[in-house]
Amino acid sequence: MDSEHFDFVVIGGGSAGYAAARTARETKNKVAIIDDGAELGGLCILRGCMPSKTLIYSAEVLHLAHEAEKFGLKIPTATADMAAIHQRKLVTIEDFASYRREQLESERFHLIRDRATFIAEKTLLLAKSGKHITADHFMIATGSVVNTPDVPGLAETPHWTSDDVLDLDFLPESVIVLGGGIVACELAQFLNRVGSKVIQIQRSPLILKETSPDAAKVVEQAFRDEEIELHTDTQLVSVEKDGEAFVVHFTQNGKAQQARAAHLFNALGRKPNTSGLGLAAAGVETRPNGQIMVNHFQQTSNSRIYAAGDVSGPFEIVHIAIIQGEVAAKHARGESPDPVNYNTRTGVVFTDPQVATAGISLAEAAERGLDVVVADYPFDDHGKSILMEAKYGYVKAWADRSTGKLIGAECVGKDAGELIHSMAVALSLGATPADLLKVHWYHPTLSEIWSYPLEDLADEL
Ligand SMILES: Cc1cc2nc3c(=O)[nH]c(=O)nc-3n(C[C@H](O)[C@H](O)[C@H](O)COP(=O)(O)OP(=O)(O)OC[C@H]3O[C@@H](n4cnc5c(N)ncnc54)[C@H](O)[C@@H]3O)c2cc1C
Numbered sequence: 014m015d016s017e018h019f020d021f022v023v024i025g026g027g028s029a030g031y032a033a034a035r036t037a038r039e040t041k042n043k044v045a046i047i048d049d050g051a052e053l054g055g056l057c058i059l060r061g062c063m064p065s066k067t068l069i070y071s072a073e074v075l076h077l078a079h080e081a082e083k084f085g086l087k088i089p090t091a092t093a094d095m096a097a098i099h100q101r102k103l104v105t106i107e108d109f110a111s112y113r114r115e116q117l118e119s120e121r122f123h124l125i126r127d128r129a130t131f132i133a134e135k136t137l138l139l140a141k142s143g144k145h146i147t148a149d150h151f152m153i154a155t156g157s158v159v160n161t162p163d164v165p166g167l168a169e170t171p172h173w174t175s176d177d178v179l180d181l182d183f184l185p186e187s188v189i190v191l192g193g194g195i196v197a198c199e200l201a202q203f204l205n206r207v208g209s210k211v212i213q214i215q216r217s218p219l220i221l222k223e224t225s226p227d228a229a230k231v232v233e234q235a236f237r238d239e240e241i242e243l244h245t246d247t248q249l250v251s252v253e254k255d256g257e258a259f260v261v262h263f264t265q266n267g268k269a270q271q272a273r274a275a276h277l278f279n280a281l282g283r284k285p286n287t288s289g290l291g292l293a294a295a296g297v298e299t300r301p302n303g304q305i306m307v308n309h310f311q312q313t314s315n316s317r318i319y320a321a322g323d324v325s326g327p328f329e330i331v332h333i334a335i336i337q338g339e340v341a342a343k344h345a346r347g348e349s350p351d352p353v354n355y356n357t358r359t360g361v362v363f364t365d366p367q368v369a370t371a372g373i374s375l376a377e378a379a380e381r382g383l384d385v386v387v388a389d390y391p392f393d394d395h396g397k398s399i400l401m402e403a404k405y406g407y408v409k410a411w412a413d414r415s416t417g418k419l420i421g422a423e424c425v426g427k428d429a430g431e432l433i434h435s436m437a438v439a440l441s442l443g444a445t446p447a448d449l450l451k452v453h454w455y456h457p458t459l460s461e462i463w464s465y466p467l468e469d470l471a472d473e474l
């Protein structure tokens with residue numbers, strides 16, 4: 014049997030896998046990346062962060078054009094040219110993907126385009142070549158796949174996933190969006206803004222259930238103001254095709270309801286991509302939710318095998334996947350790296366208004382029994398946001414009373430994803446609100462809004 018040994022083998026050349034391979038290669042000579050995707054590049058570049066944000070930005074420009082009168086402008090017709098938007102996305106993504114392909118195909122790595130399955134604790138079998146691969150250390154970074162929950166009729170009814178929505182080159186007349194998570198909300202608003210009639214159906218009482226209720230309520234208000242037909246607190250009953258139309262049956266407040274549209278978009282979540290990896294043969298255990306179980310160095314229950322990114326969680330966020338990959342590879346190099354510090358994490362939902370968070374949430378602080386001081390300030394009372402007609406939302410920050418340090422912040426509003434970074438830097442460096450008041454907050458900027466809750470926190474502390 015043909016067999017080859019490597020110092021470090023990565024399965025999956027996405028963000029986590031590439032970060033691990035690059036870091037391992039700094040000291041190891043023989044590093045292999047095995048990837049069986051039809052295209053190289055990983056989810057973020059090909060079908061995740063980058064295409065979605067390219068499209069969402071086009072839709073935001075169009076939205077501003079539609080709001081022109083508010084700014085004293087006359088833009089009588091502004092419409093989406095979906096073929097052109099699609100072409101812009103293709104060109105932009107190809108630029109990112111070709112750069113990543115070059116990195117993966119460089120002579121620094123052994124790139125193997127094949128499907129890998131563990132057949133023993135230290136051995137992989139490659140499906141196409143039939144070759145055996147052994148290594149000192151392995152990294153599983155196979156990402157996630159779309160989840161199709163057990164809703165009667167859904168699996169049998171051909172429907173769109175985010176992959177399809179991100180590749181649209183025509184304007185869908187109407188779309189039912191199932192779900193109220195990040196993918197559902199970001200792309201529901203995109204579809205609505207380019208001109209589709211959007212009906213969004215969410216199970217829990219508020220959309221974006223991972224964010225705070227205050228934040229979710231602001232985004233819901235914006236969605237309703239933009240005439241997205243949003244149904245919350247529902248139970249999906251079944252999905253069917255009636256001629257050319259999709260029909261979704263659901264209940265709301267105990268009453269039977271139905272939605273009908275030309276297209277159906279399943280945005281009901283993703284699940285770890287572990288199928289066919291032979292985890293049992295490798296002695297790699299998973300959690301009840303399917304994520305690979307790892308310790309703080311990303312080691313699985315088989316200490317020679319690491320896992321990082323969406324396949325292990327706990328967050329499906331690309332910069333976290335990258336940091337996890339780096340931690341794992343440094344540990345495999347024999348170092349003792351700082352584990353990922355989830356207490357200083359950031360998160361951004363690219364709706365408009367955006368929802369951005371840094372540090373631990375107020376709910377987590379309460380679970381940990383921390384005594385927190387909280388202050389907030391609304392954008393509809395702030396000079397720069399008023400002149401920009403960007404009045405949705407607020408900034409909020411909280412500090413631990415016992416240490417006086419900032420431990421979390423939330424921003425809901427225009428460009429919140431940019432604005433949150435000043436708080437992310439501050440809490441990563443262990444700053445107090447009084448430290449932050451030494452900053453020259455420039456006037457008039459959106460950022461200077463942080464100085465108001467910071468003053469309240471400093472007074473209270
Ligand atoms: C629509 C959408 C928008 C998103 N937007 C954002 C955003 O704005 N910001 C953000 O932080 N995150 C975003 N995410 C999440 C982010 O894209 C992921 O968290 C991140 O890309 C995961 O990286 P990964 O390395 O774990 O997996 P991936 O990038 O998916 O890499 C997995 C790789 O493994 C390969 N593979 C799979 N199985 C095998 C096998 N058996 N053998 C060999 N190779 C295999 C695949 O071909 C792939 O290349 C978004 C996700 C989606 C779906």
Ligand SMILES: NC(=O)c1ccc[n+]([C@@H]2O[C@H](COP(=O)([O-])OP(=O)(O)OC[C@H]3O[C@@H](n4cnc5c(N)ncnc54)[C@H](O)[C@@H]3O)[C@@H](O)[C@H]2O)c1
Nearest residue numbers: 162192193194195196197216280281282283329361362363
């Ligand atoms: N901006 C970003 O950083 C960004 C953007 C997109 C995706 N992501 C990542 O991708 C991950 C996946 O996002 P997602 O939106 O696909 O998943 P999600 O888990 O966030 O949302 C899934 C939605 O489907 C609903 N749902 C699930 N099963 C259901 C059922 N049986 N019946 C009714 N409703 C059901 C949930 O209530 C939820 O609203 C997220 O965790 C996120 O971290 C990040």
